[in-house]
Amino acid sequence: MDEEPERAKRWEGGYERTWEVLKEDESGSLKATVEDILFQAKRKRVFESHGQVRLGMMRHLYVVIDSSRTMEDQDLKPNRLTSTLKLMEFFVEEYFDQNPIIGNVLLFEINTFFYICFDAGNPKKHVAALKKAVGSTCLGEPSLYNALNIAMQTLKHMPGHTSREILIIFSSLTTCDPANIYELIKTLKELKIRVSVIGLSAEVRVCTILTRETGGSYNVILDESHFKELLMLHVKPPPASSSSECSLIRMGFPQHIIASVSDQDAKPSFSMSHLESVDEGPGLTLGGYYCPQCRAKYTELPVECKVCGLTLVSAPHLARSFHHLFPLDAFQESPLEEHTGDRFCQACQGELKDKSVFTCPACSSVFCTECDLFIHDTLHCCPACIHTQGAS
Amino acid sequence: MASEDEVSLLVIVVDVNPIWWGQQAQREPEFNLSKCLDAVMVMANSHLVMTRTNKLAIIASHCQESHFLYPNKHWKAGDVAGDEVSSGSGDGKYELLSVANDLVAEEIRNLMARTQVKGHQTDTLLAGSLAKALCYIHRVSKELEAGQDMKSRILVVKAAEDCALQYMNFMNVIFAAQKQNILIDACVLDSDSGLLQQACDITGGLYLKIPQKTALAQYLLWVFLPDADQRSQLVLPPSVHVDYRAACFCHRNLIEIGYVCSVCLSIFCNFSPICTTCETAFKIPLPQMMKPKKKKLKTAN
Numbered sequence: 210m211d212e213e214p215e216r217a218k219r220w221e222g223g224y225e226r227t228w229e230v231l232k233e234d235e236s237g238s239l240k241a242t243v244e245d246i247l248f249q250a251k252r253k254r255v256f257e258s259h260g261q262v263r264l265g266m267m268r269h270l271y272v273v274i275d276s277s278r279t280m281e282d283q284d285l286k287p288n289r290l291t292s293t294l295k296l297m298e299f300f301v302e303e304y305f306d307q308n309p310i311i312g313n314v315l316l317f318e319i320n321t322f323f324y325i326c327f328d329a330g331n332p333k334k335h336v337a338a339l340k341k342a343v344g345s346t347c348l349g350e351p352s353l354y355n356a357l358n359i360a361m362q363t364l365k366h367m368p369g370h371t372s373r374e375i376l377i378i379f380s381s382l383t384t385c386d387p388a389n390i391y392e393l394i395k396t397l398k399e400l401k402i403r404v405s406v407i408g409l410s411a412e413v414r415v416c417t418i419l420t421r422e423t424g425g426s427y428n429v430i431l432d433e434s435h436f437k438e439l440l441m442l443h444v445k446p447p448p449a450s451s452s453s454e455c456s457l458i459r460m461g462f463p464q465h466i467i468a469s470v471s472d473q474d475a476k477p478s479f480s481m482s483h484l485e486s487v488d489e490g491p492g493l494t495l496g497g498y499y500c501p502q503c504r505a506k507y508t509e510l511p512v513e514c515k516v517c518g519l520t521l522v523s524a525p526h527l528a529r530s531f532h533h534l535f536p537l538d539a540f541q542e543s544p545l546e547e548h549t550g551d552r553f554c555q556a557c558q559g560e561l562k563d564k565s566v567f568t569c570p571a572c573s574s575v576f577c578t579e580c581d582l583f584i585h586d587t588l589h590c591c592p593a594c595i596h597t598q599g600a601s
Numbered sequence: 602m603a604s605e606d607e608v609s610l611l612v613i614v615v616d617v618n619p620i621w622w623g624q625q626a627q628r629e630p631e632f633n634l635s636k637c638l639d640a641v642m643v644m645a646n647s648h649l650v651m652t653r654t655n656k657l658a659i660i661a662s663h664c665q666e667s668h669f670l671y672p673n674k675h676w677k678a679g680d681v682a683g684d685e686v687s688s689g690s691g692d693g694k695y696e697l698l699s700v701a702n703d704l705v706a707e708e709i710r711n712l713m714a715r716t717q718v719k720g721h722q723t724d725t726l727l728a729g730s731l732a733k734a735l736c737y738i739h740r741v742s743k744e745l746e747a748g749q750d751m752k753s754r755i756l757v758v759k760a761a762e763d764c765a766l767q768y769m770n771f772m773n774v775i776f777a778a779q780k781q782n783i784l785i786d787a788c789v790l791d792s793d794s795g796l797l798q799q800a801c802d803i804t805g806g807l808y809l810k811i812p813q814k815t816a817l818a819q820y821l822l823w824v825f826l827p828d829a830d831q832r833s834q835l836v837l838p839p840s841v842h843v844d845y846r847a848a849c850f851c852h853r854n855l856i857e858i859g860y861v862c863s864v865c866l867s868i869f870c871n872f873s874p875i876c877t878t879c880e881t882a883f884k885i886p887l888p889q890m891m892k893p894k895k896k897k898l899k900t901a902n
Contacts, residue, residue: 370863455881457860501857524847528772556736592732
């Protein structure tokens with residue numbers, strides 16, 4: 210298993226002279242350097258576009274949170290468990306925003322073996338369950354083997370065209386396994402389950418081997434903001450492995466029926482998803498979404514019909530994922546002095562004041578730094594390109 | 602009333618498609634583009650007068666470009682109308698309003714005069730205007746002073762029909778607006794627009810198709826002037842039934858049950874062995890082959 214050469218460890222490299230980064234100008238002020246550092250921080254995210262790589266759009270993600278003794282450590286304030294749960298709430302919201310179809314996130318704590326939240330299609334249940342789990346005590350030793358085993362039992366029944374992933378937040382340095390974990394790693398590899406680990410303490414060799422064999426990523430956090438960044442890396446759909454099957458999935462697109470009290474035919478009825486949940490109240494509503502196959506009623510989409518098993522989505526849910534399939538190219542950066550045209554950003558009409566401007570390669574329009582970040586993070590389409598494309 | 606810390610930004614996107622307005626001038630001469638802009642200016646002035654901290658932007662959406670009618674990028678804040686035009690308005694009107702009105706009138710005249718419609722470009726570039734509006738809102742929100750809160754909304758006054766080619770860009774813009782908590786309201790003059798209905802539904806805005814175009818100012822003031830907090834206390838037109846069914850990629854029919862490719866998310870109405878968009882071959886689900894049970898034949902003796 211040791212064919213890959215190990216990366217050089219940080220202490221094996223030379224010293225980094227961080228004090229040399231700061232340079233003073235003639236009057237002794239550090240203003241230019243500080244502005245430069247702020248500018249670089251804004252641009253820190255590397256726009257890795259995978260180009261024409263096929264992405265695993267339908268994902269089943271299993272998140273395992275360590276709840277052993279080491280999670281009571283206070284190096285992340287107030288303690289590691291609370292900090293992790295808070296960041297998980299944020300992660301769940303972002304995940305359902307970017308992966309709206311069938312994104313299952315199943316949360317699960319390692320050694321206490323209870324599901325925090327099982328298989329909900331919408332983020333609210335997850336967030337509520339996470340909030341409830343905040344006060345739980347952390348005892349004992351974690352067991353990677355048991356956690357992976359339980360996750361595998363559920364994931365192996367998922368259909369082949371979805372990407373099966375496990376994300377483990379691992380804080381301890383030891384693991385207490387009942388059997389040989391390398392055998393389990395082989396089984397995971399055959400089932401094409403991708404395991405990624407975020408370590409909270411230090412690099413653990415068994416995690417390195419686990420992630421390397423299954424094709425996931427292993428990172429150890431530096432501080433809380435780094436933790437958040439690492440979590441966000443898992444929100445985007447990963448490149449699909451070549452062996453995942455592609456199939457046509459049958460889905461239903463129900464109509465939204467709105468009825469008001471004054472309608473003669475409107476009758477209040479229960480939604481199928483409320484029948485099982487205890488704490489949501491009686492839930493009688495007049496309108497809703499009716500499954501096209503069996504006419505069962507639901508109040509929210511996306512959902513899997515409990516009666517006939519058809520996945521129900523609405524067209525905007527699919528449209529939310531389109532920007533992964535057609536990613537926007539990164540804009541070219543050029544210094545402000547070389548720019549000869551108008552001194553105004555073409556998106557926000559503001560003056561170009563930063564030291565570099567960004568040009569879209571397709572339509573050659575010029576944008577300021579803020580607009581560039583906004584366009585790539587949130588908007589996912591170039592405002593000027595729409596003007597030239599829309600006409601053709 | 603709103604305190605000094607609450608800034609409310611209204612961006613009005615007006616559809617100035619010259620082809621539609623030209624035809625409109627022949628259909629109904631009493632309602633033309635200048636009357637429409639008058640009504641919009643009344644609403645804009647009212648918005649500015651409601652609270653001192655309210656801000657405004659107006660974008661004209663043409664077939665070839667989206668132009669900011671107000672504020673003008675060449676006009677810096679301290680530069681109140683310089684040496685041209687009757688700046689000190691003789692009738693005692695609030696100066697900001699008179700400057701805004703004159704600016705908008707001049708800009709729209711310049712815009713309509715200088716653009717020439719080329720043959721096939723007849724659709725309004727609404728998605729582009731909305732994208733620019735979002736970037737503008739984003740910039741203004743970054744320029745606020747510390748402690749100031751901003752609520753923004755976009756009002757679209759739409760005249761011409763939808764352009765189906767803009768669907769994907771439109772959806773991107775709508776999701777971006779929803780993420781930034783920006784409402785999109787729509788005031789439709791002529792034919793119903795499915796895209797705008799979806800936009801209003803997803804972002805939480807209001808959609809209204811006006812029964813009488815000449816009463817545009819009334820509708821704008823009654824329905825679209827109050828901001829989001831006040832709308833819960835008013836009786837407003839009910840929400841419309843939005844058709845969220847998807848259109849299949851092969852025939853463009855609206856379907857209720859369809860097949861979705863797991864790779865590229867294209868929607869088909871019938872099962873086909875190859876996806877036409879991404880050319881992936883699919884596994885055809887065959888029925889399970891049952892081994893026939895060997896029956897022991899009783900030989901009749």
